Amino acid sequence: MSVISKDLRSFLALLEQEGQLVRVKEEVMPEPDIASAGRAAANFKNGPAVLFEKVRGYNTKVVTNVHGSWENHALMLGLPKDTPVKDQFAELNRRWDMFPVPPKVVSRDQAPCKENVITENINLFDVLSLYRINDQDAGFFISKAAVVTADHNDPGNFDKMNVGTYRIQVKDKDRVGIQALAFHDIAVHLEQAERQNKPLPIAITLGNNPLVTFMASTPIGYEQNEYEFVGALQNGEPLEIVQSDLYEHLYVPAGSEIVLEGYIEPRVREVEGPFGEFPGSYSGSRKQCVVKIERITHRTDPIFENLYLGIPWTEIDYLMALNTSVPLYKQLKRDFPEVVAVNAMYTHGIGVIISTKCRFGGYGKSVAFRLLSTPHGMPYSKVVIVVDEFVDPFNLEQVMWAITTRVKPDKDVSIIENCPGMPLDPSSVPAGMHSKLIIDATTPVAPEPNPRDVELLMPPAKTGYWEDRLKELWNKGGK
Amino acid sequence: MTCPRCDSENVRIMVTAPVDNAWEVYLCEKCHYSWRSTEDIHISEKFKLTDEKIDAMGVIPPVPPLD
Numbered sequence: 061m062s063v064i065s066k067d068l069r070s071f072l073a074l075l076e077q078e079g080q081l082v083r084v085k086e087e088v089m090p091e092p093d094i095a096s097a098g099r100a101a102a103n104f105k106n107g108p109a110v111l112f113e114k115v116r117g118y119n120t121k122v123v124t125n126v127h128g129s130w131e132n133h134a135l136m137l138g139l140p141k142d143t144p145v146k147d148q149f150a151e152l153n154r155r156w157d158m159f160p161v162p163p164k165v166v167s168r169d170q171a172p173c174k175e176n177v178i179t180e181n182i183n184l185f186d187v188l189s190l191y192r193i194n195d196q197d198a199g200f201f202i203s204k205a206a207v208v209t210a211d212h213n214d215p216g217n218f219d220k221m222n223v224g225t226y227r228i229q230v231k232d233k234d235r236v237g238i239q240a241l242a243f244h245d246i247a248v249h250l251e252q253a254e255r256q257n258k259p260l261p262i263a264i265t266l267g268n269n270p271l272v273t274f275m276a277s278t279p280i281g282y283e284q285n286e287y288e289f290v291g292a293l294q295n296g297e298p299l300e301i302v303q304s305d306l307y308e309h310l311y312v313p314a315g316s317e318i319v320l321e322g323y324i325e326p327r328v329r330e331v332e333g334p335f336g337e338f339p340g341s342y343s344g345s346r347k348q349c350v351v352k353i354e355r356i357t358h359r360t361d362p363i364f365e366n367l368y369l370g371i372p373w374t375e376i377d378y379l380m381a382l383n384t385s386v387p388l389y390k391q392l393k394r395d396f397p398e399v400v401a402v403n404a405m406y407t408h409g410i411g412v413i414i415s416t417k418c419r420f421g422g423y424g425k426s427v428a429f430r431l432l433s434t435p436h437g438m439p440y441s442k443v444v445i446v447v448d449e450f451v452d453p454f455n456l457e458q459v460m461w462a463i464t465t466r467v468k469p470d471k472d473v474s475i476i477e478n479c480p481g482m483p484l485d486p487s488s489v490p491a492g493m494h495s496k497l498i499i500d501a502t503t504p505v506a507p508e509p510n511p512r513d514v515e516l517l518m519p520p521a522k523t524g525y526w527e528d529r530l531k532e533l534w535n536k537g538g539k
Numbered sequence: 540m541t542c543p544r545c546d547s548e549n550v551r552i553m554v555t556a557p558v559d560n561a562w563e564v565y566l567c568e569k570c571h572y573s574w575r576s577t578e579d580i581h582i583s584e585k586f587k588l589t590d591e592k593i594d595a596m597g598v599i600p601p602v603p604p605l606d
């Protein structure tokens with residue numbers, strides 16, 4: 061197994077070594093070049109990260125599509141780049157159980173993110189090569205930050221410190237808008253502060269170890285700390301973190317390229333958006349929170365990392381694929397050990413496929429009910445497909461086979477009305493409400509009758525042997 | 540200069556390019572739209588803003604009562 065990268069720089073070096081990074085040395089324009097390249101890279105099946113060395117008017121390099129292929133995703137986990145998705149899922153599940161792996165707190169002089177400090181005349185444009193991502197966005201957005209906040213009433217409680225990804229709109233040289241949806245952990249912290257009319261301290265970290273970014277966009281419990289999960293996903297190797305300069309109760313990844321420290325202005329809401337969102341359409345303008353930036357620390361010659369979002373699949377879909385699937389799988393598995401795998405990688409879990417063995421009639425449908433009552437599944441998941449334990453939920457051809465040969469629509473398709481919905485899903489009306497669709501594509505088991513029981517076609521005895529043999533001959537060019 | 544989104548004249552320069560003065564970024568202080576001098580801006584009718592639209596916008600998250 062190759063090494064798991066400790067920071068963005070070492071990961072980019074690994075990607076380059078593995079042929080998964082493209083360097084653009086010629087000068088490009090901020091618009092439309094950077095976003096266009098992000099879209100283009102995602103259009104390839106094994107798309108590379110794209111590093112722009114020179115952006116007109118800026119000092120800072122920018123990299124995009126870092127998570128944007130299964131090859132890059134495997135390398136993030138320190139696995140060979142051709143590792144199948146199902147195997148990456150299994151490896152993530154194995155490491156997940158190592159949680160918690162407490163992070164290692166390093167001193168300020170050991171933290172690369174503190175190499176340079178800006179405290180006066182804060183100008184984000186000096187260190188970030190900001191650009192418009194989608195044409196109708198209201199400005200330049202930071203789409204891939206790991207944002208750190210703490211419980212306002214219990215600031216010393218490490219478990220309640222939250223690291224999350226929220227969209228950020230640049231509104232001035234030292235001021236940004238941030239989206240804190242009511243069901244996000246940051247909104248809990250914000251409400252505590254706003255009830256007391258107090259600013260909420262915040263650290264916005266950019267250009268992180270790819271597993272930090274991965275965990276920041278993973279739905280986990282309020283009292284579960286993301287840094288302790290990163291340690292687990294690093295195969296038990298603690299993440300190095302360092303105290304924020306301004307707030308002693310906030311900690312940031314020591315290897316971040318850039319850290320913006322400041323506070324959310326209490327009880328202030330300003331026009332934010334539109335922004336092209338992960339469901340592949342714009343979310344409109346709303347009045348949202350504002351952050352004042354008071355301090356920037358950054359590595360020498362920093363790299364600005366950002367992601368493109370478009371009609372799926374683009375980088376964000378790779379980033380939010382298995383990190384949505386694994387926690388849902390763990391929650392289901394706890395109560396239903398028959399569940400084999402969960403593929404929740406369609407639009408951040410709006411579409412989910414569950415593979416399970418059925419213990420008794422109606423079991424598949426009940427597993428779907430459980431998914432729809434998990435903290436993430438409740439608002440997000442809308443289309444739930446349940447397949448037998450021998451169907452690979454990451455293999456859509458197999459899933460379609462299960463649907464075409466197992467589903468009796470009059471009894472296996474259920475619609476549940478008047479449930480929570482994901483507000484950014486444009487079919488959620490009113491935004492935040494939805495109906496749910498369950499397709500039970502499992503084979504009926506008793507006491508449900510199965511009058512046309514069938515015998516499945518099994519692979520011939522030497523299929524495994526011939527897979528290897530054919531590969532061998534194929535690699536030799538058929539000679 | 541007027542804001543291409545809300546037609547306000549309350550527009551200022553947010554920032555000039557750190558290198559070569561290659562461009563300027565403008566900011567509308569009313570609707571917080573921003574754009575770069577090198578961009579060709581066409582705001583879709585759907586996203587144009589008026590006072591009525593701004594007044595009717597949702598507030599996310601809601602501002603809680605004071606303790």
Ligand SMILES: [Zn+2]
Pocket residue numbers: 542543544545546547567568569570571572
């Ligand atoms: Zn305006």
